[in-house]
Amino acid sequence: MEHFLTKDQEMIRELARQIAQERVLSIRAELDEKEEFPWEIMRLLAQSGLFGVYLPEQYGGTGGGCLDLCIATEELSRVCGGVAVSYAASALGAIPILLFGSEEQKKKYLPSVASGQKLAAFALTEPNAGSDAAAVQTSAVKKGDSYVLNGTKQWITNGGEAAIYTVIARTDKEKGIRGLSAFIVEKDTPGFSFGKKEKKMGIRASATRELIFTDCAVPAANRLSREGMGFPIAMRTFDQSRPGVAAQAVGIAQGALDEAVRYSRERQQFDKPISSFQGIQFMMAEMATLVEAARALVYAVAKAIDGGAKDVSKESAMAKLFASDVAMRVTTDAVQIFGGYGYMRDYPVEKMMRDAKITQIYEGTNQIQKSIIALSLIKEAGLKKTV
Ligand SMILES: Cc1cc2nc3c(=O)[nH]c(=O)nc-3n(C[C@H](O)[C@H](O)[C@H](O)COP(=O)(O)OP(=O)(O)OC[C@H]3O[C@@H](n4cnc5c(N)ncnc54)[C@H](O)[C@@H]3O)c2cc1C
Numbered sequence: 001m002e003h004f005l006t007k008d009q010e011m012i013r014e015l016a017r018q019i020a021q022e023r024v025l026s027i028r029a030e031l032d033e034k035e036e037f038p039w040e041i042m043r044l045l046a047q048s049g050l051f052g053v054y055l056p057e058q059y060g061g062t063g064g065g066c067l068d069l070c071i072a073t074e075e076l077s078r079v080c081g082g083v084a085v086s087y088a089a090s091a092l093g094a095i096p097i098l099l100f101g102s103e104e105q106k107k108k109y110l111p112s113v114a115s116g117q118k119l120a121a122f123a124l125t126e127p128n129a130g131s132d133a134a135a136v137q138t139s140a141v142k143k144g145d146s147y148v149l150n151g152t153k154q155w156i157t158n159g160g161e162a163a164i165y166t167v168i169a170r171t172d173k174e175k176g177i178r179g180l181s182a183f184i185v186e187k188d189t190p191g192f193s194f195g196k197k198e199k200k201m202g203i204r205a206s207a208t209r210e211l212i213f214t215d216c217a218v219p220a221a222n223r224l225s226r227e228g229m230g231f232p233i234a235m236r237t238f239d240q241s242r243p244g245v246a247a248q249a250v251g252i253a254q255g256a257l258d259e260a261v262r263y264s265r266e267r268q269q270f271d272k273p274i275s276s277f278q279g280i281q282f283m284m285a286e287m288a289t290l291v292e293a294a295r296a297l298v299y300a301v302a303k304a305i306d307g308g309a310k311d312v313s314k315e316s317a318m319a320k321l322f323a324s325d326v327a328m329r330v331t332t333d334a335v336q337i338f339g340g341y342g343y344m345r346d347y348p349v350e351k352m353m354r355d356a357k358i359t360q361i362y363e364g365t366n367q368i369q370k371s372i373i374a375l376s377l378i379k380e381a382g383l384k385k386t387v
Pocket of ligand 1: 089121122123124125129130131132154155156157158200208358361362363364365366367368371
């Protein structure tokens with residue numbers, strides 16, 4: 001379907017597609033098998049300028065927005081979800097700085113993220129604070145010109161590989177969600193270390209690690225916005241980054257659909273290609289319709305963000321919910337179309353099915369997305385009543 005993208009956005013699509021096809025495709029199975037972080041691809045993406053597509057020109061970006069980031073993420077995901085999330089998670093780490101950083105903080109940190117010279121990461125989750133983000137216990141105690149951080153963050157994408165971390169920590173024990181604050185922490189800060197690399201079901205090229213803070217002194221100048229703003233910073237960040245997870249899901253689903261259609265024309269049973277069976281045709285028709293619907297929703301939400309829409313929490317959650325469920329359904333159906341071969345690692349669709357699953361879990365599970373959507377509906381209904 002024609003989405004009437006700008007010339008720049010078409011160029012981003014072409015560039016990301018070319019890198020995915022020419023450089024990622026041939027090594028994706030190996031990256032998955034070896035669970036190897038794709039540094040070579042990250043450097044290539046940096047050289048191509050793709051890390052800066054959503055950042056303003058004054059901070060080294062190319063001046064695009066959320067849709068530009070979604071397009072690049074989608075194309076990379078079409079070939080490898082693990083490579084794509086390593087790319088997209090850097091944006092997740094940088095978005096809070098872009099949205100809430102002072103001019104000084106933006107000038108100091110964003111250009112190296114835009115150039116891809118440094119990767120960023122975002123750290124909210126802890127062993128006992130997953131869906132319940134307000135349960136964060138990592139403490140940040142003000143001492144002179146620093147905050148001293150103690151605690152651990154769990155399952156942080158790009159953990160150990162990134163140079164810049166946006167970390168949500170507790171500055172006030174008594175104030176619940178109002179007691180959280182956000183900090184920029186540099187990798188080589190004394191007292192900051194990493195746990196082992198997690199062994200995962202999917203997106204295995206990406207690095208997921210624990211962050212450990214032991215009396216880690218972070219300059220007070222690295223606090224984003226005011227004390228107590230950690231929770232709103234995390235939530236506004238997710239509003240802008242969830243379309244990116246949704247784009248990852250659309251890309252994975254599109255990749256699986258492409259493979260399924262190709263295979264259905266090649267595989268012969270009963271002296272015919274399996275594509276001639278209506279049962280297979282109907283599956284592919286439904287898969288293609290779902291992918292188009294998911295893409296249309298993701299692009300619409302990204303365009304709303306780029307157009308300056310004020311509150312996109314509900315729509316962002318809808319895009320992430322719908323696209324990730326589509327990715328799970330379409331990749332599962334693709335494995336079905338491949339039959340027994342689909343279950344084998346020699347073919348790419350089992351990896352796509354494994355990669356798809358995480359899109360229903362991270363940046364808020366789909367149950368949490370449904371809660372966000374429902375709460376928005378209830379709030380909107382209340383507002384209408386009082387008008
Ligand atoms: C590979 C990977 C990468 C990740 N990357 C990052 C990262 O870069 N940064 C970061 O901060 N975090 C990251 N995460 C963490 C991720 O965001 C959390 O795993 C996710 O938010 C869910 O938290 P949880 O795993 O603790 O699940 P839990 O919160 O324990 O949820 C368990 C189950 O209960 C359900 N549930 C919980 N509360 C409710 C409720 N109120 N209503 C209905 N159902 C509910 C959930 O939907 C889920 O099905 C990553 C996780 C993984 C696996």
